[in-house]
Amino acid sequence: MKILIVGAGGIGGYFGARLMETGQDVTFLVRERRKAQLEKTELHVESVNGNMQAAPKLITAKEKAGPYDLIVLTTKSYQLQGAIDDIRPFAGESSMILPLLNGISHIDRLVEAFGEERVLGGLCFIETTLDENGKVVQTSPMNQLVYGERSGEKTERILEVEKAFSGTKAEFMLSENIGQDMWHKYLFITAMSGITAAMASPIGPIRTLESGKRTIAALLGELVAVMKAMDAPVRETIAEEQLEKIMSLGPDMKSSMQRDMEKGQPIEADHLQGHLLEKAKAHNVAVPVLETIYTKLKLYEMNSQNI
Numbered sequence: 001m002k003i004l005i006v007g008a009g010g011i012g013g014y015f016g017a018r019l020m021e022t023g024q025d026v027t028f029l030v031r032e033r034r035k036a037q038l039e040k041t042e043l044h045v046e047s048v049n050g051n052m053q054a055a056p057k058l059i060t061a062k063e064k065a066g067p068y069d070l071i072v073l074t075t076k077s078y079q080l081q082g083a084i085d086d087i088r089p090f091a092g093e094s095s096m097i098l099p100l101l102n103g104i105s106h107i108d109r110l111v112e113a114f115g116e117e118r119v120l121g122g123l124c125f126i127e128t129t130l131d132e133n134g135k136v137v138q139t140s141p142m143n144q145l146v147y148g149e150r151s152g153e154k155t156e157r158i159l160e161v162e163k164a165f166s167g168t169k170a171e172f173m174l175s176e177n178i179g180q181d182m183w184h185k186y187l188f189i190t191a192m193s194g195i196t197a198a199m200a201s202p203i204g205p206i207r208t209l210e211s212g213k214r215t216i217a218a219l220l221g222e223l224v225a226v227m228k229a230m231d232a233p234v235r236e237t238i239a240e241e242q243l244e245k246i247m248s249l250g251p252d253m254k255s256s257m258q259r260d261m262e263k264g265q266p267i268e269a270d271h272l273q274g275h276l277l278e279k280a281k282a283h284n285v286a287v288p289v290l291e292t293i294y295t296k297l298k299l300y301e302m303n304s305q306n307i
């Protein structure tokens with residue numbers, strides 16, 4: 001299976017490297033700066049699940065290649081339009097497009113660009129970031145990538161993907177309910193990134209405060225109310241389940257949004273919190289905690305020199 005990973009950042013570099021280790025035919029679509037960096041340093045992953053360093057196959061948007069059987073999209077949400085434009089020449093009629101971005105609204109944009117059939121569902125649970133030399137650093141052991149047909153079917157093509165994803169050092173999981181999985185991850189990340197980024201703290205200290213725990217619970221309640229108003233396929237007990245999950249995470253756990261803020265980089269506030277705030281307004285759902293957190297994130301954006 002010919003696999004194109006779009007972006008060789010935190011998650012693209014990590015999961016792409018794990019597929020390279022098992023001998024899969026992996027190419028990274030990168031931009032000029034990252035290409036030059038990777039040609040110099042190779043793709044380098046530092047991880048509790050095993051370090052790896054190897055020269056990756058690289059292409060840029062202006063080169064001719066493909067079509068690829070599987071295109072794994074690993075950019076940030078604010079880079080989505082550029083990525084869609086750049087992918088087009090590498091996508092054939094039967095290419096599958098697997099997005100791993102946090103959030104949900106990118107699915108509609110991908111379907112609009114590539115059609116219902118080609119777009120799979122996907123998400124990942126991992127903590128990775130690029131260090132100052134472009135090395136992929138994984139900061140906790142979890143490394144799960146979940147994917148599946150949005151219809152839930154076990155099609156021939158998804159079983160081919162499962163074969164290609166087998167035997168790696170990461171946990172690649174085929175899901176028959178990826179639609180719900182994505183909404184649940186969206187809920188988790190909107191709460192987790194909103195709380196940790198707005199409070200500039202890993203999760204541990206926040207939740208030890210009674211007021212911190214109540215704030216997390218209130219935010220989860222608001223987010224679920226909005227999702228239900230949108231008719232999203234979320235489980236009845238999901239707010240309680242996710243509060244329990246957040247209470248049991250490693251105390252040092254941070255979100256990628258928080259790491260991006262620490263580096264002075266752009267964040268996905270509109271794609272994550274902003275999208276649900278808009279929907280809350282449209283459906284008349286009161287979301288005071290979400291609104292406060294979103295305001296804090298937008299102030300960061302307004303004040304950041306890098307944005």
Ligand SMILES: NC(=O)C1=CN([C@@H]2O[C@H](COP(=O)(O)OP(=O)(O)OC[C@H]3O[C@@H](n4cnc5c(N)ncnc54)[C@H](OP(=O)(O)O)[C@@H]3O)[C@@H](O)[C@H]2O)C=CC1
Nearest residue numbers: 007009010011029030031075079083101102126127128256
């Ligand atoms: N990091 C994490 O721990 C987790 C992240 N996520 C989600 O995954 C997504 C990606 O996050 P993350 O990996 O941290 O982000 P990074 O910024 O580390 O990586 C994104 C990469 O995409 C590249 N890119 C952007 N546009 C293009 C393009 N048109 N062509 C080729 N390459 C492109 C960027 O390259 P360039 O250097 O050229 O800008 C960058 O290297 C986000 O939605 C995030 O929320 C989900 C779970 C965990």
Ligand SMILES: CC(C)(CO)C(=O)C(=O)O
Nearest residue numbers: 124125126127255256257
């Ligand atoms: C919270 C976490 C690390 C879970 O994968 C995540 O998705 C993110 O920070 O973007």
